[in-house]
Amino acid sequence: MRPLVAHIDLDALRHNYRLACEAAPDSRAVAVIKADAYGHGALACARALSRAAKPAPAFAVACLEEAVALREGSVKAPIMLLEGIFEAAELEQVDALGLWLAVHSQWQVDALLAFAPRAPITVWLKVDSGMHRLGFPPPLVPAVWSRLAAAKEHVTQLHLMSHFATADSADERYLQEQMRCLQALAEQLQAPSCLANSPATLGWPVTHGAWNRPGVMLYGSDPLEVPNALSRRLEPVMTLRSRIIAVRELDAGEPVGYGGRWRASRPSRIGVVACGYGDGYDRHARDGTPVLVDGRRAPLAGKVSMDMLTVDITDHPVADIGSEVVLWGRADNGAVLSVDEVARYCDTISYTLLTGVLPRVPRRYHGAFCE
Incomplete structure (x- = not known):
């Protein structure tokens, strides 16, 4: 699946x-x-x-x-x-x-x-x-x-x-x-x-x-322009998690994605992630928008497609097909990527990202009283 x-x-x-x-x-x-x-x-x-x-x-x-x-x-x-x-x-x-x-x-x-x-x-x-x-x-x-x-x-x-x-x-x-x-x-x-x-x-x-x-x-989003001691204690409720499904090796100068917006400035490894705007991930995400690959930050590289997006994993030599990718939320190693930070890269707010996750993305519930 x-x-x-x-x-x-x-x-x-x-x-x-x-x-x-x-x-x-x-x-x-x-x-x-x-x-x-x-x-x-x-x-x-x-x-x-x-x-x-x-x-x-x-x-x-x-x-x-x-x-x-x-x-x-x-x-x-x-x-x-x-x-x-x-x-x-x-x-x-x-x-x-x-x-x-x-x-x-x-x-x-x-x-x-x-x-x-x-x-x-x-x-x-x-x-x-x-x-x-x-x-x-x-x-x-x-x-x-x-x-x-x-x-x-x-x-x-x-x-x-x-x-x-x-x-x-x-x-x-x-x-x-x-x-x-x-x-x-x-x-x-x-x-x-x-x-x-x-x-x-x-x-x-x-x-x-x-x-x-x-x-x-x-839901763990900090609504304050300037965080305070209380808002810093909020915990993310949704973790949008996927995996790398393909890896591409590119020479310097080669483009990635529609329109070739991103071009490799060096020999690069690109991870293809199963997530796109057809799932609710914002198509306006800029190059450099962070994700967590196996709990470490990596930047978006190229335009978001309907079912996939691409990230630069050149500095993650161990990352490969099957590596965990967190679009926002908490990674398996405990690292957190705030939905508020992702929203800023998309020139939007956390509300639009959270409410925009579409029905084809299954929700899995965890915690006490989970059914």
């Missing part, structure tokens, strides 16, 4: 969740597992976090389809719909499945208050504090809050929610501007809040509310 596999370390996932809890000991942490847990497998990750010594009290997904898949997989913890409903008819399943609901638009509020749930629904009122994506403008929030709070047969456990635009940055000016707005609203309404994403959880204690929403940090 093709040697490319995404290995998922569920013990590392639980470690990173504990780190999120340690960073904000007075908050509860909703584990964000949208986009199939950032490519790691939402059901497996939810089950692992549900069975931890300190289980995740709730999960967050983007849409109803993702929540249904978790419920069908016997995940019983509360599940938050971060984008709420997309049409009023979805409220039937929200009610039946006992989901938590974000509301960010007036039509969603109207639909909720026109619906008769079997039990009142936990609601998260989203504020546009400066991201300018979803949410009510701050001046409108008190009236919407009052309307929801008065609807006791429809709504229970009402919270404020918002999202930060620059929490990953070392420049805190815009984050502080957003926080002034949100703190004023929370104090006016005496409202519990859910504000902090991964970078805010790790780097900005002022943002910690009754609830936080750690996402990409759970």
